[in-house]
Amino acid sequence: MVRAPSLERMRRHWDRQSAGYDQKMDRAERLFGDTRTWVCRQATGRVLEVAVGTGLNLSLYPEEAAVTGMDLSPAMLDLARKRAAELGRDVDLRVGDAQRLEFEDASFDTVVCTFGLCAVPDDGGAVDEMVRVLRPGGLLLLADHVVSTSAPIRLLQAAIELYSVPVENEHFRRRPIEHVMAAGLAILRHDRFKKGIVERVTARKPTPPVL
Numbered sequence: 001m002v003r004a005p006s007l008e009r010m011r012r013h014w015d016r017q018s019a020g021y022d023q024k025m026d027r028a029e030r031l032f033g034d035t036r037t038w039v040c041r042q043a044t045g046r047v048l049e050v051a052v053g054t055g056l057n058l059s060l061y062p063e064e065a066a067v068t069g070m071d072l073s074p075a076m077l078d079l080a081r082k083r084a085a086e087l088g089r090d091v092d093l094r095v096g097d098a099q100r101l102e103f104e105d106a107s108f109d110t111v112v113c114t115f116g117l118c119a120v121p122d123d124g125g126a127v128d129e130m131v132r133v134l135r136p137g138g139l140l141l142l143a144d145h146v147v148s149t150s151a152p153i154r155l156l157q158a159a160i161e162l163y164s165v166p167v168e169n170e171h172f173r174r175r176p177i178e179h180v181m182a183a184g185l186a187i188l189r190h191d192r193f194k195k196g197i198v199e200r201v202t203a204r205k206p207t208p209p210v211l
């Protein structure tokens with residue numbers, strides 16, 4: 001088991017990464033294909049984006065969606081704020097920890113997280129928090145890079161994690177969908193491509209039975 005760095009260290013890490021983040025992601029977007037659009041066009045109503053980063057998804061949400069974004073890094077959020085202003089989009093952006101969301105139970109119609117759960121220390125805890133703040137019947141939309149279906153790539157991912165987990169808490173062998181199913185959500189849409197490395201999920205929080 002490789003030890004993850006502290007949350008404070010991670011905040012400083014992402015603050016330092018912020019300036020070069022969009023350019024770095026530009027290269028990765030080829031691997032992700034249309035994933036950001038796939039996710040964002042399904043979002044409706046009060047939307048919470050967890051680990052919103054520099055706000056790369058902000059231009060893709062339907063106009064009528066009321067978007068709140070949260071992230072660990074104030075510097076990433078500064079760039080998201082700038083992007084929202086350039087888009088003329090009113091977005092509530094807040095510093096926080098995905099593992100302890102500061103929102104009331106059932107306060108969002110949609111919760112989104114793209115390429116964020118790979119970086120959160122307790123991804124299962126973060127999924128549970130997303131489910132908590134989602135209203136019954138609401139949608140959880142996730143996309144991330146996950147463990148490959150190819151054995152040689154899995155070996156490579158394990159080797160990369162020897163560096164990436166202790167230094168930047170970047171995980172390459174997770175499957176957030178497992179936490180989503182464990183939390184009892186119904187999987188409505190799901191696909192996985194590029195040797196299984198990219199996975200995206202639409203899940204619905206169950207509504208309690210009427211007695």
Ligand SMILES: C[S@@+](CC[C@H](N)C(=O)[O-])C[C@H]1O[C@@H](n2cnc3c(N)ncnc32)[C@H](O)[C@@H]1O
Pocket residue numbers: 010014025050051052053054055056057070071072073076096097098099113114115116119120121
């Ligand atoms: C790879 S970036 C993804 C950013 C954005 N979601 C995107 O799709 O481009 C990972 C983000 O997770 C954030 N993050 C890491 N740990 C977090 C935590 N515990 N709570 C909230 N955000 C966190 C980082 O600050 C960073 O912005």
